[in-house]
Amino acid sequence: MIRAYSQSSSPEKGFHFYSQMRDKGFRPDPISSSFVLKSCTRISSLVGGRQIHGRILRDGFQSDCQLLTTLMGFYASCDNGTDARKVFDEMPQRDTVAWNVLISCYARNGRTRDALSLFDVMQNPEYGSEPGDVTCLLLLQACAHLGALEFGERIHKYINDHGYGDGLKLCNSLIAMYSRCGCLDKAFEVFQGMPNKNVVSWSAMISGLAMNGHGRNAIEAFIEMQKMGISPDDQTFTGVLSACSHVGLVDEGMRIFESMREFGISPNIHHYGCMVDLLGRSGLLDQAYQLITSMGVKPDSTIWRTLLGACRIHGHVSLAERVVGHLIELKAQEAGDYVLLLNIYASVSDWEKVANVRRLMKEKGIQTTPGCSTTEINGEVHEFVVDDDAHPRKKEIYEMLDEIEKQVKLAGYVADMSAELHDLGAQEKGSALTYHSEKLAIAFGVLATPPNTKIRVAKNLRTCVDCHNFAKVVSSVYNRELEEFKPRDLLPKWEQLGFGTNDFKDNGLSPYWFLMGFKFLSDESGTLLCGMVSYNEGSDKRKPAANFGIHGLWPNYNDGSYPSNCDPDSPFDPSTISGLKRQMQSNWPTLACPSGDGTKFWEHEWEKHGTCSESVLDQEGYFEAALNLKKQVDLLSILQKAGIQPDGRFYSLTSITKAIRDATGYTPGIECNVDASGNSQLYQIYICVDTDGTNLIECPVLPRGKCSSRIEFPSF
DNA sequence: GTAGGGTTAG
Numbered sequence: 262m263i264r265a266y267s268q269s270s271s272p273e274k275g276f277h278f279y280s281q282m283r284d285k286g287f288r289p290d291p292i293s294s295s296f297v298l299k300s301c302t303r304i305s306s307l308v309g310g311r312q313i314h315g316r317i318l319r320d321g322f323q324s325d326c327q328l329l330t331t332l333m334g335f336y337a338s339c340d341n342g343t344d345a346r347k348v349f350d351e352m353p354q355r356d357t358v359a360w361n362v363l364i365s366c367y368a369r370n371g372r373t374r375d376a377l378s379l380f381d382v383m384q385n386p387e388y389g390s391e392p393g394d395v396t397c398l399l400l401l402q403a404c405a406h407l408g409a410l411e412f413g414e415r416i417h418k419y420i421n422d423h424g425y426g427d428g429l430k431l432c433n434s435l436i437a438m439y440s441r442c443g444c445l446d447k448a449f450e451v452f453q454g455m456p457n458k459n460v461v462s463w464s465a466m467i468s469g470l471a472m473n474g475h476g477r478n479a480i481e482a483f484i485e486m487q488k489m490g491i492s493p494d495d496q497t498f499t500g501v502l503s504a505c506s507h508v509g510l511v512d513e514g515m516r517i518f519e520s521m522r523e524f525g526i527s528p529n530i531h532h533y534g535c536m537v538d539l540l541g542r543s544g545l546l547d548q549a550y551q552l553i554t555s556m557g558v559k560p561d562s563t564i565w566r567t568l569l570g571a572c573r574i575h576g577h578v579s580l581a582e583r584v585v586g587h588l589i590e591l592k593a594q595e596a597g598d599y600v601l602l603l604n605i606y607a608s609v610s611d612w613e614k615v616a617n618v619r620r621l622m623k624e625k626g627i628q629t630t631p632g633c634s635t636t637e638i639n640g641e642v643h644e645f646v647v648d649d650d651a652h653p654r655k656k657e658i659y660e661m662l663d664e665i666e667k668q669v670k671l672a673g674y675v676a677d678m679s680a681e682l683h684d685l686g687a688q689e690k691g692s693a694l695t696y697h698s699e700k701l702a703i704a705f706g707v708l709a710t711p712p713n714t715k716i717r718v719a720k721n722l723r724t725c726v727d728c729h730n731f732a733k734v735v736s737s738v739y740n741r742e743l744e745e746f747k748p749r750d751l752l753p754k755w756e757q758l759g760f761g762t763n764d765f766k767d768n769g770l771s772p773y774w775f776l777m778g779f780k781f782l783s784d785e786s787g788t789l790l791c792g793m794v795s796y797n798e799g800s801d802k803r804k805p806a807a808n809f810g811i812h813g814l815w816p817n818y819n820d821g822s823y824p825s826n827c828d829p830d831s832p833f834d835p836s837t838i839s840g841l842k843r844q845m846q847s848n849w850p851t852l853a854c855p856s857g858d859g860t861k862f863w864e865h866e867w868e869k870h871g872t873c874s875e876s877v878l879d880q881e882g883y884f885e886a887a888l889n890l891k892k893q894v895d896l897l898s899i900l901q902k903a904g905i906q907p908d909g910r911f912y913s914l915t916s917i918t919k920a921i922r923d924a925t926g927y928t929p930g931i932e933c934n935v936d937a938s939g940n941s942q943l944y945q946i947y948i949c950v951d952t953d954g955t956n957l958i959e960c961p962v963l964p965r966g967k968c969s970s971r972i973e974f975p976s977f
Numbered sequence: 978g979t980a981g982g983g984t985t986a987g
Contacts, residue, residue: 290981292980292981292982292983293981293982294982295981295983296981296982298982298983299982299983325982326983327982327983328983329983330982330983331982331983333983333984333985334983335983341987356983357984358983358984359983359984360982360984361983361984361985362983362984363984364984365984365985369985393985394982394985395984395985396985398984398985398986399984399985401986402985402986428986429986430984430985430986430987431986431987432986433987434985434986434987435986436986436987437986437987440987459986459987460987461986461987462986462987463987464987465986465987466987467987468987469987494987496987497987499987500987553985
């Protein structure tokens with residue numbers, strides 16, 4: 262009979278047998294109870310499990326360590342950490358497995374830091390339990406989740422000291438932990454040191470490369486693993502597809518996505534999510550929308566949110582509204598979604614709709630997600646929220662923050678209120694910014710560590726511009742290396758406000774297009790209406806420039822598409838370029854028919870394009886880089902030296918291209934206007950430069966230029 | 978004839 266219910270096919274049946282047995286006065290043994298508990302875990306029957314719990318006590322099994330461990334596991338699976346802990350506390354003795362279940366329970370229930378603290382507690386002489394390989398595995402996961410690098414390194418050392426270093430699972434977890442902490446070198450070191458790598462090892466490495474901005478290497482690793490005879494599985498594809506989306510490789514991503522069926526893998530929601538991200542970021546928003554509506558899986562809120570993010574990047578208002586509609590339908594809309602929508606409206610200057618959304622949020626009482634920052638000091642993770650008053654050293658922290666504020670203001674830091682989307686008065690804004698969780702974490706870091714120590718601050722939300730600026734100044738004033746990162750997210754780096762690293766390298770944004778504009782607007786008959794307008798040096802009089810002007814400097818994806826409006830929280834600030842203004846007026850004149858002093862155009866270029874590379878070039882650096890490039894490549898004299906004059910005559914496309922290639926060493930992109938009589942006019946010339954915005958490079962893709970073989974070079 | 982139960986990688 263016991264066997265009948267212990268081993269019966271379905272959990273429900275097993276539980277039924279068990280109840281019947283009890284009613285007939287049979288007394289089950291601990292192992293049978295264990296089976297039934299497992300069944301309850303599987304069907305997540307909290308009621309059933311509680312009944313078994315009661316019976317275990319009545320049956321006198323309360324000193325059976327293994328049975329109680331199963332019971333803990335049951336409560337843990339029901340997200341009931343309190344009862345799991347109660348069982349644990351009442352156990353007469355606890356072995357390593359019991360500790361492991363508690364750690365796993367905490368980690369699963371969001372009490373990650375408590376999970377980590379158990380590593381020391383269990384080794385305390387009072388308990389004297391030795392962490393085992395599984396313990397390390399669980400703790401490494403917790404470290405990865407928290408971005409707790411120091412703690413992770415400690416576990417790594419423990420693993421080596423205890424001879425667990427060859428464990429496949431442990432090595433795989435180490436790769437993941439180091440990757441998620443942004444320590445790719447260490448991840449790779451572990452990976453390379455493994456004599457046997459399985460699909461998990463490769464997938465971890467591929468995801469690690471992808472999330473750290475090495476998309477191309479991730480794709481290479483994907484190819485390499487197959488050469489080694491290891492077949493990718495579903496999670497490998499998630500990794501490599503996210504790599505494609507970070508590098509902006511649409512075709513490659515598509516090919517890999519479609520190759521999944523050859524491996525017998527049907528795409529899951531994560532794969533679709535990557536594809537939506539890939540298409541969305543590349544500006545193929547309608548295709549992304551189509552993919553969501555046609556996939557065989559029910560779209561979840563995450564995938565809609567991905568598309569919403571893409572709508573923000575590309576300023577696609579109507580689609581964004583439709584997407585929010587879907588989120589509302591799913592009853593899944595969160596504060597962040599409204600903030601995104603708000604940003605989208607703001608990016609197209611629809612202030613009325615911005616106000617509407619704000620009103621709606623207020624009416625619905627929607628709270629924005631509280632910002633939370635963590636920093637790890639001496640292996641201990643400290644967590645801060647906005648206006649935190651929970652930290653034991655809060656008094657010192659706030660005093661330190663005051664002191665830092667004074668110092669950084671002396672060094673030129675000015676609070677940037679623009680980051681705040683809340684409807685606060687200016688004064689309230691000031692204080693809300695002062696106590697952002699990030700600043701508290703930084704203050705604590707400065708307080709608790711000696712100079713020249715690297716402080717790493719992890720943040721759940723995007724770091725606001727003000728905190729970022731603040732951090733920059735603090736790092737120079739206090740001589741610290743500050744690193745901001747977002748461990749739980751796979752956002753490509755250009756959306757993270759990072760510094761200390763050149764985060765543009767190898768993330769698909771490596772080349773800049775340098776556009777030297779030359780705009781002619783013609784009427785129906787082909788008459789030139791107005792051209793580039795600029796100030797003459799030293800004069801206030803406006804007249805058409807007799808030279809090429811700068812159109813813009815655009816950070817691009819390698820496939821020729823480009824992100825735009827990346828940071829609505831970073832508006833154009835004319836004061837940053839006051840030193841460049843004269844140069845700007847003569848070299849970067851307004852494109853359209855003359856109006857204003859050009860500021861509008863610069864504002865447009867900064868907000869649409871410059872914000873997408875602001876972690877590499879700040880506003881001043883952005884405009885400066887463009888001006889320097891124009892000096893470096895003097896297009897007009899290059900063409901004139903080749904006998905190509907702005908005289909209204911026709912020149913061959915090849916001769917123009919060749920003249921520039923001969924002079925610069927690189928092939929330019931030539932774009933034309935077509936006038937009413939069908940003639941091609943020279944419109945603008947594309948030159949590509951590297952990440953730093955200084956060296957010319959060969960363009961990965963050239964724009965389609967609408968030029969015929971013979972082009973008119975109108976006079977200025 | 979009397980086994981059989983707990984934690985675990987990307």
